[in-house]
Amino acid sequence: MTKLIIIIILAVTGLVFGPVLAGNKGYVLIALGTHTIEMTAVVFGFLVLLGILSIWLTEWLLKRTINATRSARELISGRRRRQSRKFTRSGLLALMSGEWANAEKLMTKGAKGSALPVINYLGAAEAAQAQQQVDRRDHYLQLAHKKQGDNPLAVSLTQARLQIQQGQKEQALATLSTIQKEHPDNPHAVMLLKDLYLQLEDWANLLDLITPLKQSKRLTADELASLELTAHQGYFSQLSSHQGAKGLATHWEGLSRKLKQEPALVTSYVKQMLALGEDEAMQPLVIKTLRKQIVPELLAMVTELKGDAESLLLEAKHWLKGQSENPLLLSVLGQLSLRAGRIEDAKTYLEKSLRISPSAEAHAALAEVFAQNQQPQEAFKQYRQSLALATPATKAI
Incomplete structure (x- = not known):
């Protein structure tokens, strides 16, 4: 705008002083080595003005061209972003619906033009694993690592979780060990380690994890x-x-x-x-x-x-207070009485226990009572009932 005003001022000046200069044309000499160019001052002024106008016009055309190119690029980029958002939304819905193949396809398509492609690759990794395509899952995880930006932890945590789900315990442990070194207090990593230690039956490390788990406040x-x-x-x-x-x-x-x-x-x-x-x-x-x-x-x-059976029996009798109908306690008292040689007491306790709730142990002990009382038929009957309770019933094929 400023340049245009200057040009207009120069043009007006030329129109005002042009006639004056026409009466006194002046003289301009330009020497370039052995060559010289001669012209009147009026012609030189018009040439200068023409040059300025040409520069301004060229600059204006360049700006318009650049702006048009930028607009076209933004239009194309905007269309790509819109398509990416559309694919990503559809892919997430497919992922939540369990349509794994479709979800993988849509999430990878949505990665092109996405402002945050790491989300797409993580979603695609989830879908690939659900189809037992571990190699493809790892490929998407590698792409996610490359596009992770300022949040590498999210990718590593997802990788560890998928490895645990896939039963890749050693790989998951290596991934989580790396995370722990860099983010020792991350609650999600602590929960994943808890799941992994349970799978590995690594009880010692799980016990060491109890305090971090309390601090994570993820469990009641x-x-x-x-x-x-x-x-x-x-x-x-x-x-x-x-x-x-x-x-x-x-x-x-x-x-x-x-x-x-x-x-x-x-x-x-x-x-x-x-x-x-x-x-x-x-x-x-x-x-x-x-x-x-x-x-x-x-x-x-x-x-x-x-x-000593007598000492144990005496102690166990104290436990009967409030537990006189407890079949297990009665069975224990019967077995201890049998060990102590108190056959009739054993019979009384065991029969009462069996009336409340049959058990293999009580039947076996009562069989021993009958055997010691020289009642083989009753003893055999109790042994059979004990065996029937101890052995799970099987259906004939």
């Missing part, structure tokens, strides 16, 4: 308690196999007082120790726990204790 208090209990129970089993009673006892002593009072955990610990022949060491813990609460699984283990 009940879920955390259940998970910790499961981890300890699994760890007991591993310790029993690899470190024996000493390893089990050491781990047990290191537990908090609260955990040591957890009935299910006590039961699991006692079970493993009894399997290792540590019944004498377990008897005080079993009795202490059952005095506070009748835990069925733990109560059933009382008959496995090899302590």
